[in-house]
Amino acid sequence: MKRIESPQNSLVKHWKKLVNTRKERDKTGEFLVEGAHLAEEALKREGAVLALIFREGTDLPGHWNTENTELIEITPAVEKEITDTEHPQGIYAQCKTPEYGADEMNGWRSLLLVDAVQDPGNIGTMIRTADAAGIDAVLLGKGCADPFAPKTVRSGQGSHFHIPVVRADLNEEIGRLRQAGVPVYGTALEEAFPFDEPGRSDTFALLVGNEGSGVDPELLSQADRRLMIPIRGKAESLNVAVAAGILLYALKS
Secondary structure (H helix, E strand, O other): OEEEOOOOOHHHHHHHHHHHOHHHHHHHOEEEEEOHHHHHHHHHOOOOEEEEEEEOOOOOOOOOOOOOOEEEEEOHHHHHHHOOOOOOOOEEEEEEOOOOOHHHHHOOOEEEEEOOOOOHHHHHHHHHHHHHHOOOEEEEOOOOOOOOOHHHHHHHOOHHHOOOEEEOOHHHHHHHHHHOOOOEEEEOOOOOEEOOOOOOEOOEEEEEOEOOOEOOHHHHOOOOEEEEOOOOOOOOOOOHHHHHHHHHHHHEO
């Protein structure tokens, strides 16, 4: 077991960058998760955890399998450099960003496509909801919040380790999906069918868009069908993550 006491340690500086900058996460293909629940979910996925980090005096749960995982004990001074929460639990995991090949992606038959959703909490909630609904994968297009930023990962509540989350060119992916016979449903407020009109299936892609402007018109024009959720009260609109949840459960068999 390794122990790190200095905030100036190079590994501590790396962890801090993983927490604070997308550039570091993208460059290294790594991200840092904080808290016992997220660390436990990461440990359940083979090969996901590069190192398990814990503050001195913190007991790791006895049922965790850490046999092949590097354990690093840190001081409170080091923890201050890497925590992203007001009341840290003292447990962190340095994780490898999952990668997926073309063969795996071609096997996904139910997908959530997300266009330019900027709020990390919304992205994380949609990942969690897609996981709960039994969706095969979540594809994030241009303009989306970083799926591996701390707030996004916390909102996902461990689902990042259960369901593939991939950054993608949605123009290319929609074309590929339609060629493969996967119907694409885009959310819209005009010229749209009721959200439950297509019925339930295991093969579909749901396309949702930006919190303010919705799905990009160019992407929406490629959808096989537009769907809408009726607003029966006085609210102007639904939160995009809530709308995605309603639609996913209406579409997935």
